[in-house]
Amino acid sequence: xxxxxxxxxxxxxxVLGAVIGLALAxxxxxxxxxxxRLEGGGHFIYRQRRVGRDGVPFDLYKLRTMVTGAETMGxxxxxxxxxxxxxKVGALLRRTSLDELPNLLNxxxxxxxxxxxxxxxxxxVDRYTERQRHRLDTRPGITGWAQVNGRASLPWHERIELxxxxxxxxxxxxxLFILAxxxxxxxxxxxxxxxxxxxxxxxxxx
Numbered sequence: 001x002x003x004x005x006x007x008x009x010x011x012x013x014x015v016l017g018a019v020i021g022l023a024l025a026x027x028x029x030x031x032x033x034x035x036x037r038l039e040g041g042g043h044f045i046y047r048q049r050r051v052g053r054d055g056v057p058f059d060l061y062k063l064r065t066m067v068t069g070a071e072t073m074g075x076x077x078x079x080x081x082x083x084x085x086x087x088k089v090g091a092l093l094r095r096t097s098l099d100e101l102p103n104l105l106n107x108x109x110x111x112x113x114x115x116x117x118x119x120x121x122x123x124x125v126d127r128y129t130e131r132q133r134h135r136l137d138t139r140p141g142i143t144g145w146a147q148v149n150g151r152a153s154l155p156w157h158e159r160i161e162l163x164x165x166x167x168x169x170x171x172x173x174x175x176l177f178i179l180a181x182x183x184x185x186x187x188x189x190x191x192x193x194x195x196x197x198x199x200x201x202x203x204x205x206x
Contacts, residue, residue: 002170005138009172010113017114018107025101029063032098035089036064045102050119053139058111060119061102065090097186103142115175116141117163135163148181
C-alpha cells in the first residue's frame with residue numbers, strides 16, 4: 001500500500017482545501033440553492049448512498065440537478081447529454097461541476113478526499129473483480145486520475161485501471177497536478193457525459 005494515501009500530508013491537504021473551498025464557494029452555494037428551490041422546489045441538497053474506503057457506505061452530498069425521483073425514471077443511474085430529467089439549473093451546475101461543491105462536506109467528515117477514485121454505488125462495486133476491489137483501499141475523491149483523463153467518457157474498465165494506477169503513483173505532487181488539471185476540465189466541460197472518447201496518459205513521476 002502506498003503510504004502517502006493514508007498520510008497526514010494528504011489529510012492536511014484535504015482539510016485545508018475543503019475549508020478554503022467552502023469559504024470561497026459559500027456565495028455560489030447560496031445562489032444555487034435559491035435557484036434550485038425556485039425552479040422545482042424540494043431540498044437543494046441531494047444525498048445518494050455511495051461506497052467509500054474499505055467498502056464502508058456513506059451519504060454523498062451534491063446539489064440537486066435532476067427532478068425529484070429521477071433514479072426511478074428513464075435510464076435510472078445512467079445520465080447522458082440531453083437527459084430530460086436534468087433541470088435547467090441542473091444543466092448549468094453539471095456543466096460547471098458546481099453540483100459537486102457539497103462533496104467538500106464529505107471531505108471534512110473524513111469520508112472523502114480531494115483526490116482519489118470517484119465514489120460509486122453498491123451495484124457497481126458488487127461487480128468488481130478481486131483486483132478491482134483495490135479501488136476501495138483509499139478514500140474516494142472529488143476528482144481523480146480517471147477524471148482528468150476522460151472522466152465519464154471513458155469505458156468503465158478503463159476508469160478503474162486509471163484509478164488503480166493512481167493508487168501506485170499517488171504523491172503530494174501528483175495530487176496537486178490532478179487538482180490543477182481538474183480546473184481545466186471544469187472550464188472546458190470535457191468528458192462530462194459518457195458519449196465522448198477519452199484519452200489515456202501516464203502519471204507524472206514522483
